[in-house]
Amino acid sequence: xxxxxxxxxxxxxxxxxxxxxxxxxxxxxxxxxxxxxxxxxxxxxxxxxxxxxxxxxxxxxxxxxxxxxxxxxxxxxxxxxxxxxxxxxxxxxxxxxxxxxxxxxxxxxxxxxxxxxxxxxxxxxxxxxxxxxxxxxxxxxxxxxxxxxxxxxxxxxxxxxxxxxxxxxxxxxxxxxxxxxxxxxxxxxxxxxxxxxxxxxxxxxxxxxxxxxxxxxxxxxxxxxxxxxxxxxxxxxxxxxxxxxxxxxxx
Numbered sequence: 001x002x003x004x005x006x007x008x009x010x011x012x013x014x015x016x017x018x019x020x021x022x023x024x025x026x027x028x029x030x031x032x033x034x035x036x037x038x039x040x041x042x043x044x045x046x047x048x049x050x051x052x053x054x055x056x057x058x059x060x061x062x063x064x065x066x067x068x069x070x071x072x073x074x075x076x077x078x079x080x081x082x083x084x085x086x087x088x089x090x091x092x093x094x095x096x097x098x099x100x101x102x103x104x105x106x107x108x109x110x111x112x113x114x115x116x117x118x119x120x121x122x123x124x125x126x127x128x129x130x131x132x133x134x135x136x137x138x139x140x141x142x143x144x145x146x147x148x149x150x151x152x153x154x155x156x157x158x159x160x161x162x163x164x165x166x167x168x169x170x171x172x173x174x175x176x177x178x179x180x181x182x183x184x185x186x187x188x189x190x191x192x193x194x195x196x197x198x199x200x201x202x203x204x205x206x207x208x209x210x211x212x213x214x215x216x217x218x219x220x221x222x223x224x225x226x227x228x229x230x231x232x233x234x235x236x237x238x239x240x241x242x243x244x245x246x247x248x249x250x251x
Contacts, residue, residue: 006158006244013236015047016229047232048224057211057235061185065205067113075175076151077105077114078166078202080159080183080191081121081132093135100207101182102136109145114180117145118169120153120162159187159241160250163194170200177201184208186235190242193251210235 011017019040026036046052083098108114117140119133133152140150151173153165170179178201183191185206195202210231245251 006241009240009244010233010237013240014229014233015043015236016233019044019047045224048226048228049221050223050225050228051215051221053210053228053231053235054212054214054220057186057209057231058214060189060235060238061209061211062188062204062206064185064209065203067108067180067205068111072113072203074114074178074180074203076116076118076170077108077180077182077205078118078120078162078195079105079136080162080181080187081119081136081156083121084132084136086130086132086135093139098184098208101184104205104207105180105182106143106145108180109149116149116151116173116175118151118153118166118179120156120166122154122156122161159191159194160245160248162191163198163200166195167198167200178203180205182207186210186238190238190245190251193242194245197249197251 022036022040022043026033026040029036079102082096083101084093084095086092087094102119105114105117109117119136119140121132121136131154133154137150137152141147151169153162153169156162156165169175170177179195181188181192181195181202182205185208188204188206192202192204242251
């Protein structure tokens with residue numbers, strides 16, 4: 001039930017949905033049409049402003065970590081899924097922007113900073129519930145990662161279950177912490193809290209940052225960008241997800 005409820009909440013928390021609702025109200029309520037049109041346009045502009053989003057992201061996302069400089073070694077890196085999908089029409093594994101979760105771990109594996117790689121990811125979709133981790137295992141094998149060094153967890157549907165089922169693998173394989181946790185920077189606070197709630201000692205390895213270098217240029221400050229709306233979806237999802245997980249005792 002929690003899983004399905006979270007999908008409904010995700011839909012309702014999208015800024016673009018808010019704008020559409022405001023426009024519908026403006027259409028139906030003639031008396032307040034101007035007021036709701038102004039609110040709708042202001043909301044759209046705010047949530048498509050790249051400069052504002054960048055500043056908020058820089059505050060929320062944790063600092064980056066250079067593992068190779070620390071020369072620290074880990075028995076395993078835990079890579080959270082949601083970074084790829086399999087295109088059956090073209091028989092191709094397609095990576096998303098969050099694929100840095102995996103790509104940035106590979107040099108650490110081949111350089112000896114990480115011994116094993118745990119891919120934690122089933123399917124978080126309501127439809128087209130293709131499991132992600134088996135395809136990622138095949139991809140790692142094609143790059144020369146040894147099969148004995150790859151563990152996949154394909155049952156999870158969300159971050160809480162990522163932690164729950166990763167712990168099962170860790171206990172089964174008798175792996176010792178700390179473990180290196182790799183996920184998108186905006187996702188890291190909630191993810192790390194979930195794994196620590198399961199009693200796992202994890203070091204954060206945030207990647208795929210929303211926040212970029214601060215730039216004071218007219219294009220970034222004033223020009224609305226469509227992709228920023230989608231980025232806000234993810235960031236709001238993390239904030240509300242953190243609250244829900246706290247209330248549910250997941251983190």
